[in-house]
Amino acid sequence: MKYNVVWISIKELFHPYRKNIWIISIVMLVTSIGSFLTPWFTKQLIDIGILGLDFYRVIQYVGLIFLIFLIQQLLGIFQFYYYKEISVRIPYDLNKKACKHVLSVRTKFFKDRNFSVVMSELFQDIANISSLTDTQFLTSFVNLFKVFAGLTALFYINWKLTLVMLATIPVKMLISSFLYKKQVKVYEIIMHLQSNFSEWLGDAISGIEAIKVWGITGKRLAKLKVNLDGSKNAKSKLMRYGFIDSISGSLMTTLFTCGLYLYGAWLIQKDEITIGGLVSFISYSSLVFEPITIISYLITQLSSVKPAFERFLKFLNTDAEIDKPEAKELLESISINDLKFENVSLVYENEKALDQVNFTIQKGEKVAIIGLNGSGKSSVVNLLLRFYEPTEGSIKINDKDVKEYTFESYRSIWSLMAQNNYLFNDTVANNINISEELTLTEILESCKQSGAYSFIQDLPEKMDTRIGYNGAKLSGGQKQKIALARTLARKDTKILLLDEATSSYDYYSEQVFNEELLSSDRYMMTIIITHRPEVLKRLDKIIYLNGGKVLGIGTFDELYTSQESFRDMITSTQREETPDAFYSFSNENESTLRL
Ligand SMILES: Nc1ncnc2c1ncn2[C@@H]1O[C@H](COP(=O)(O)OP(=O)(O)OP(=O)(O)O)[C@@H](O)[C@H]1O
Known part of the structure; x- marks a missing residue:
């Protein structure tokens, strides 16, 4: 699947929240203007206030710096309000979409797939896609703005120092892009292994009795070990790449800062920059470096979101039961x-x-x-x-x-009684009354018709007895009787x-039911x-x-x-x-x- 398909889907996902994104971006833009003013006021504070021994100016600039901080905090609260909505609503929307699709997807989809794999893939993919609600992602273009504005300020202060700083950026980007490609591959392996793990777990839980009876616990665990070992290796590789990325990042920053001090001191001696100018330059350079780091992090993040989004879209595009328009x-x-x-x-x-x-x-x-x-x-x-x-x-x-x-x-x-009828982990009554439209008398009537009535009377809480996952607390025949009661309880159907x-x-119950069935004219x-x-x-x-x-x-x-x-x-x-x-x-x- 191409990147643009993923991009279009990301755009669609965020479309309902575009107002929030605009507000957050504007607030962030205003906040970053504050961040640009602070180093400038710091420069003035040092050069005019501290070095010029002008205490009135010191108070003035300290006050301004504090005021900017206060405004930024207040704007932060405002931004949080709009950000919170996106961050909570996107996973909600994705879950809703996925669950709606699960209920409309054609039956054949689940014939080939273990339900626990489907579930775990959906959870994983939704969590990965939801990581896009990161404020940094939402305000990427503000970060770009910061880079350009920061560079303008840096060139204004000293163009030579700025060129030294710019020289380090391609090195950083080169390392990040090399690691990024490696991380994407490992990430895909991890996704695949996680699906295998879910399949193993699903089979282990559903097939627990067969595994025990056949004494194949050891063999099953051996299969799991292969999967877990693969997962462990992939994860440690991913951590190694992350560590190399962060070490190389810190090394670059330290080397750059040291170089800046050395070259800066030389420029101060030559009167090409003031002390305050150098301090504010260092502050501005972090304003440029930080967004560049964020942008490269976002690219890496997008690369992990891409396979998740692709898989999620593939699921949403599986053949679903959609009524024709006509x-x-x-x-x-x-x-x-x-x-x-x-x-x-x-x-x-x-x-x-x-x-x-x-x-x-x-x-x-x-x-x-x-x-x-x-x-x-x-x-x-x-x-x-x-x-x-x-x-x-x-x-x-x-x-x-x-x-x-x-x-x-x-x-x-249709009133259908299939071969495999799923019973919910709920009470007997609720399993029969799944349409939630029946009266107690109607429920009891259908129980009598299916032959379930007498055994239900012996259950500890009769109709209110919970029957376990897929009726696990009942015998095979009892489960069938409840399922048949449910079928017969369906109102206004034409075909049985x-x-x-x-x-x-049991033979006796079957004969009773068949007699009733053959003499009934309830259905067309x-x-x-x-x-x-x-x-x-x-x-x-x-x-x-x-x-x-x-x-x-x-x-x-x-x-x-x-x-x-x-x-x-x-x-x-x-x-x-x-x-x-x-x-x-x-x-x-x-x-x-x-x-
Ligand atoms: N989901 C499926 N995918 C592929 N083949 C299938 C699928 N379901 C059934 N089949 C195949 O279709 C054929 C008919 O199967 P079907 O289940 O309709 O038979 P049946 O008469 O109901 O069998 P039974 O009496 O054992 O329940 C079989 O050969 C079976 O292997």
């Missing part, structure tokens, strides 16, 4: 007459998951999508919910491409989509991914997938007689299932509930 709202009152897949293909990077898939689901139908592992069932779900866009073909509702609707309004017609919704249910359509023959037999139709293609569409009996592979799959599923003895069940409380 996208319409899908009306709540819409009646879904049919849902069609027309020649739909889906390619994930190089993997063709769906190939020319065609099917139609009519209003009122209950349909199953089935197939072996990897046949493309979840890919159909991904497309139905628009987590992915078809690579070819289109998905239509009432003959209108779903892309023509806004994402939010389109998704509002269940992807292996009850795979962790119901799409189920399941392999339970007793459910499949009672559905209107089954879409049978194999290798991403539709092998057949029909009722259970039709497919059973026409498709040998379907028969084989059902037979093997039946063998795995619980014996018939468990099939007969009864439950007065829950089986009477209706979806």
Whole structure:
């Protein structure tokens, strides 16, 4: 990414605060005028007041120097007020932008990336970019002004001394630019190693049980050591360069000051400069040197901000779910007459998951999508919910491409129970009521429907029990029951989509739920991914997938007689299932509930 792209983004970032930057710069300009007056008054104080034994002038100049100091301090308070706003608001804006993007980014982004890496990169990049709120960066052009004004004053006092001073600047700049290039490279390595470290940590936390069971703690730590060693070496290199920079800077300043005293003393003897002139020259030269040091520091700072900004912009430019300008709202009152897949293909990077898939689901139908592992069932779900866009073909509702609707309004017609449902580290009730629109009665009702009600009664604080990170304090089946209660609690939806919704249910609970599901007419359509023959037999139709293609569409009996592979799959599923003895069940409380 080119520097100008980064510059444009920096400009955009600071654009809302341009008023503050102007005020800060003007205040700083006024303050620096004070800094220029002080050495001049010091010169007069020494030459006229002290050396001329004029005590009245001494008091006058001391008073003026003190007054300038007071004004500068007052202006400093004023400047701080405007500076503080930028310094606090820029990280706030960046965080807001990043979080907004996280919520709109397409699902596929997170399929390739460890969430802890994304998080840590965002934190790092925001912190680095925020370092631009440094006052020195904001007032760079004032520093440039200082250099020119300082040089004018120096030439005015003594041009020979000024030339001696100027001769040292290129040497300083040369050293800084050499170190700067080295620092940029090391900085990039550090960023890369930090991402690796976050990935390691994320995997270690998420995979802690696997690591322990497989006894691979030592191997994992060995991998970490390589990373930490690299990081340690890079950081010590960075510190070494910083140290060389500061040592060379101090050496240059000391050499320059010594040279100035020697040459200055010689000029005083030749009556080419006064003592006060030499003292004020030294003060002015620091006014020139200081901004030059600041400018070279800013260049180094920008070089560390550049890779961070580039990475941040790359993240902000990742494919996000943005509604087309002409996208319409899908009306709540819409009646879904049919849902069609027309020649739909889906390619994930190089993997063709769906190939020319065609099917139609009519209003009122209950349909199953089935197939072996990897046949493309979840890919159909991904497309139905628009987590992915078809690579070819289109998905239509009432003959209108779903892309023509806004994402939010389109998704509002769906009640989805996916395979992996995230549960928040919150109470049972809040996990079900994530829309924050439900009454307690409605929450309880959905719990009864999903079969969660009875176990919730045994929890220490019932509905108010906190369930831990992703429901870690619950069993697999309990988690699924809460997630299903949440799905069923969603109001005003038209289509129910269940992807292996009850795979962790015990046999009895699953039968209860399935009974309710099959007899309910709450939804305009119901799409189920399941392999339970007793459910499949009672559905209107089954879409049978194999290798991403539709092998057949029909009722259970039709497919059973026409498709040998379907028969084989059902037979093997039946063998795995619980014996018939468990099939007969009864439950007065829950089986009477209706979806
Ligand atoms: N994010 C992805 N990136 C690349 N390939 C993917 C991705 N998701 C799925 N696939 C591939 O697409 C194919 C279909 O996967 P899909 O998850 O749709 O199958 P499925 O029928 O739901 O399988 P299962 O019954 O195991 O859940 C598989 O070959 C899988 O490897």
